[in-house]
Amino acid sequence: MLDGPIKILVPTGSLGAGASEAEVRYGIAQGAHAIATDAGSTDSGAAYLALGMSKNNRGSVKRDLTLLMREAAAARIPLIVGSSGQAGGDRNVDWTRDIVVEVAAELGIRPRIALIYCEMEKATLKTFNADGKVQPLPPLGALEDATIDACDHIVAVMGAEPYIAALAAGADIILGGRTTDTAVLASYALWKGAPAGPAWHAAKVAECGGQCAVNRLEGAGVLISIGENGFEVEPLALSNRCSPDSVSAHMLYENSNPFLLTEPGGILDVTDAVYRQVSDRSVNVTGSIWRPQPYTVKLEGAGSRRFQTIMLIGIQDPLVLDKVDVFHDRMLAALYDRVHKTIGAAAGDFHISLRMYGWNAVSGERPPPGTPAPREIGVLFVATADSQEMASQIAKACNPYFFHFPIALDEELPSYGFAFTPADIDRGPVYEFLLNHVVELEDPMALARTKWIDLSEGGKA
Amino acid sequence: MPSVKDVCRHVRSKNAGPFWVTFDLFFDGPENFQAYHDHPALGPDLFQRLFGADPALVRHYPVPSLHMVKISHARTSPQGGVVERDMHCGQQFVRLLDVELG
Numbered sequence: 001m002l003d004g005p006i007k008i009l010v011p012t013g014s015l016g017a018g019a020s021e022a023e024v025r026y027g028i029a030q031g032a033h034a035i036a037t038d039a040g041s042t043d044s045g046a047a048y049l050a051l052g053m054s055k056n057n058r059g060s061v062k063r064d065l066t067l068l069m070r071e072a073a074a075a076r077i078p079l080i081v082g083s084s085g086q087a088g089g090d091r092n093v094d095w096t097r098d099i100v101v102e103v104a105a106e107l108g109i110r111p112r113i114a115l116i117y118c119e120m121e122k123a124t125l126k127t128f129n130a131d132g133k134v135q136p137l138p139p140l141g142a143l144e145d146a147t148i149d150a151c152d153h154i155v156a157v158m159g160a161e162p163y164i165a166a167l168a169a170g171a172d173i174i175l176g177g178r179t180t181d182t183a184v185l186a187s188y189a190l191w192k193g194a195p196a197g198p199a200w201h202a203a204k205v206a207e208c209g210g211q212c213a214v215n216r217l218e219g220a221g222v223l224i225s226i227g228e229n230g231f232e233v234e235p236l237a238l239s240n241r242c243s244p245d246s247v248s249a250h251m252l253y254e255n256s257n258p259f260l261l262t263e264p265g266g267i268l269d270v271t272d273a274v275y276r277q278v279s280d281r282s283v284n285v286t287g288s289i290w291r292p293q294p295y296t297v298k299l300e301g302a303g304s305r306r307f308q309t310i311m312l313i314g315i316q317d318p319l320v321l322d323k324v325d326v327f328h329d330r331m332l333a334a335l336y337d338r339v340h341k342t343i344g345a346a347a348g349d350f351h352i353s354l355r356m357y358g359w360n361a362v363s364g365e366r367p368p369p370g371t372p373a374p375r376e377i378g379v380l381f382v383a384t385a386d387s388q389e390m391a392s393q394i395a396k397a398c399n400p401y402f403f404h405f406p407i408a409l410d411e412e413l414p415s416y417g418f419a420f421t422p423a424d425i426d427r428g429p430v431y432e433f434l435l436n437h438v439v440e441l442e443d444p445m446a447l448a449r450t451k452w453i454d455l456s457e458g459g460k461a
Numbered sequence: 462m463p464s465v466k467d468v469c470r471h472v473r474s475k476n477a478g479p480f481w482v483t484f485d486l487f488f489d490g491p492e493n494f495q496a497y498h499d500h501p502a503l504g505p506d507l508f509q510r511l512f513g514a515d516p517a518l519v520r521h522y523p524v525p526s527l528h529m530v531k532i533s534h535a536r537t538s539p540q541g542g543v544v545e546r547d548m549h550c551g552q553q554f555v556r557l558l559d560v561e562l563g
Contacts, residue, residue, distance in 0.1 A: 042479055045541040045548055139480055139518055139535035249527055252485050256477040256533035258522050306543060351543055362552045365511075384543045432542050433479035 005225040006189040007032045008202070009236070011068060012220040013209035015039035015081055016056030019064045020220050021071075023236035027223045028075045034188040035072050038181045038207065039096065040083035043254070046302035046431040049178075050152045052091025058099065065096075066103050069173065073109045078167060080174045080184060082158075087302070088178025089153045090119040096175050101453065110455040111172035116162045117449045118177035120154045124447075125299070125439075133440045137298075140436040151301035151434050159264025159297065162448035163187035177448075178300060180263055181207035189226045200268040201288035202231035204261055205250050212250040213240045230286035232278060242283045244275035264298075265444060267291045296438040297447065304429030307388040309395040311381040311402055311424050314417035320407045321373040324359045325366055331405045335381075335398045342397045343390075350394055351384040379416075388426055395424040465503075466558040468493040474554035479540040482512075482550040483533040484557060494528035500562045503532065511556050513537045 009027035011019035015037050024035070040048070044055050054061065072079040085092025093115055104111060125148050128134050134143050148154070155178040164187050166174050176184065185203035190196065202224040205212050210219045212233060219237025233242050251270055252258045261268040269289040278284040320327050332354050339347050355361035358377035381402050385391040403423070404413045441447065465472060471487040486503075488494035497503070505516035518535035538544050547553060 042540075043476060043549060046479070047541070137480075139515065245527060252483075252524070252527075252529070252531055254475050254477050254483070256481045256483050256520065256531075258524050258531050308543075353544060355546060362547055363556060364546060365556065430541070430543055433539055436478070436480045 002192065002194060002228060005227040005232070006192050006194050007223060007225045008185060008188055008206070009035045010185055010206040010209055010222050010224065011035060011037055011236070012064065013207070013211060014041070014056070015064050016061040017064075017209075018060070018220055019067050020236070021067055023219060023221050024067060024071045026238065027221065027236050028071060028077070030223055032075070032077060032223065033192070034078045034080060035068055036080040036185045036188060037068075037209075038082045038179070038184050040086035040088055040092070040178070041181075042087075042300060042433065044086070046433045048085075048092070049087035049089050049155065049300060049302035050304060050429070050431045052085070052087070052089050052095070052153065054092065054095055055086040061096070062099050062103060065099055066107070069100070069103050069109065069111070070107055073107070073111065073172070078172055078174065078188065080163060080176075080187060082163070082176040082179035082181065082184030084175045084177060088118065088155055088176065090117045090177065093117055093175055093177050097453070100173060100175060101455075104455055112170055112456055113173045113175065113453040114166035114169070114171035115451045115453065116158065116166060116174065116176040117451070118156050118158050118179070118447055120156050120299070120447060122148050122151070122154065125154060128439050134437050135296075135440070137436045137438060143435070143437050147434050148301070150305060151303040154299060154301040154435065156439060156447040157264075157298045157300060158448055159183045159295075159444055160187040160190050161444035162450060164191040165445065166450055167191045182261070182263060182268070185224070194226045195228060196266065196290035197268070197288040198226050198229075198231040198285070200261070200263060200266075200290055201270055201273065201285060202226050202233065204268060205233050205247055205285070208250070208253065210235050210237065210240065211253065212247050213237075213242050214246045215240050230284055230288070232282050232284050234279075234282040238281075241281040244277060244283055247283045247285065248273070248275045265295045266293050295441045295444050297441060299435040299437050299439060300433060301435035302431055303434050304431050306384050306386060306430045307391045308427040308430055309383045309388070309391040309424050310427050311395055311399065312418065313379050313403060314376060315379065316376045316417070317407075317414060318373070321375070321377065323407060324356055324374070324377060327405075327407050328354055328356055331401070334401050334405060338401050339394050339397050343393060347390060347394060348386045350390065352394070352398070353382045355380040355382065384430065388428065392424060392426050399423060462561045462563040464558065464562065465560045468497050468562065472554045472557060474550050474552070476540055476548070476550045477533060480536055481533055482536055482553060483531060484554055485529060485531050486557070487527065487529040491528055494525065497562050498523050498530040502560055502562050503530070507560060508532070508534045512553070
């Protein structure tokens with residue numbers, strides 16, 4: 001039995017997004033037992049895992065960490081960060097570690113820091129695969145070793161267990177690698193013996209901070225209080241409030257199924273959850289169910305197999321704008337022809353696309369007949385090839401056609417608006433997620449590696 | 462004949478991981494929800510026609526308490542690939558707005 005509700009302060013939807021000092025102090029004054037936040041997601045694409053790079057700038061992450069580390073230390077409560085450095089790869093964790101160590105020195109505090117890594121060696125994954133422990137999730141099929149080899153970095157998305165172990169071992173600050181957002185926020189309450197259904201559901205509601213409140217633009221964080229029979233959630237900004245609709249609607253967000261959420265070791269089922277307004281600003285939720293399942297962790301793997309070079313022009317010529325689709329088709333055919341004639345077979349399996357911004361670039365779909373001509377369009381040229389050098393050569397071959405392609409054959413060659421010299425920009429590799437698979441684990445800790453930096457003893461790891 | 466935008470107060474789209482996209486159609490009241498949330502014009506064929514989705518990988522989840530239906534489908538090309546035009550799929554909902562619910 002709990003002595004009382006376990007209160008978790010979730011200061012922001014993502015570390016570096018901008019936690020608020022007033023909100024954090026309010027949450028601590030309400031008796032928060034821990035501060036927990038995730039620091040990343042796959043949403044912004046595979047580059048951050050492949051490159052070990054943060055999406056947020058260092059300054060904004062350091063600003064949030066300075067605030068959170070100072071307030072957590074003063075209140076003597078743990079600070080739990082998951083999916084460090086956006087992608088939660090080992091280098092993303094280390095990037096965050098360096099900031100935390102720097103901030104600790106600046107604040108004059110001496111926390112015990114647990115670093116929980118979850119990158120996976122290709123050989124390890126191949127062994128799991130050979131043992132039949134890897135299952136695909138739709139739309140992907142069975143995992144091939146060649147796909148594993150194509151990944152630059154692979155993470156096994158952690159559940160709550162490695163965090164619980166670090167808390168039990170006395171961590172003041174946890175910097176975790178890639179973890180489900182919910183596991184990061186649920187870990188402290190689960191460690192303290194809170195029931196799993198409310199703990200996981202509260203964590204899901206709070207994963208984007210204040211987004212589960214009525215006014216999504218007001219305030220950054222929320223406080224979740226998890227008890228024996230359910231949980232309560234309130235925004236940390238006093239001017240904002242949660243409503244049953246705002247809280248229940250959050251289960252919809254970025255989630256393909258609004259009732260079931262698969263986590264390592266179980267499924268959160270909110271089909272029968274009941275949402276009630278219990279004060280002006282708080283909502284109580286009961287009826288959340290945790291259904292234990294065999295322990296699986298999801299894999300994320302990022303790799304790059306192809307390279308791109310881009311060019312951009314702006315067009316205001318009304319003759320072109322009257323026939324954007326015709327212009328697009330003729331130019332694209334001319335560019336392919338140009339590459340075949342000037343580079344030939346050496347160009348390999350290349351791809352060119354022209355995205356007509358101001359017309360149909362986002363969908364690529366033809367606007368219906370009779371759509372009024374735009375006033376101006378931007379045309380983005382994207383060449384993709386097997387090497388950066390070849391993508392660049394293809395762009396250079398296309399350059400004169402792309403910048404001067406006439407809509408009428410009898411007119412003098414036009415020049416479209418371009419802003420840079422050189423006009424072609426090597427964009428680098430095309431980073432893609434190559435895995436959508438789960439690994440079955442007998443031991444939830446099997447793929448997590450915890451290292452300690454114990455500043456309380458003046459030492460380093 | 463009403464279209465999606467006539468019977469919904471809010472329509473949105475978002476990536477749900479790198480391999481799926483999800484659409485949320487919030488109907489304007491319980492009557493519109495009842496009348497249209499499982500309309501055949503919003504079936505798997507629509508997502509095949511508009512987005513090239515595999516009809517077998519289109520999922521419908523009505524949420525009566527919120528008068529909304531969530532429709533998710535597997536992306537034809539994973540997030541961030543060679544032909545990516547909308548990394549977060551945040552603009553994909555626009556193509557649903559004029560779908561007619563006859």
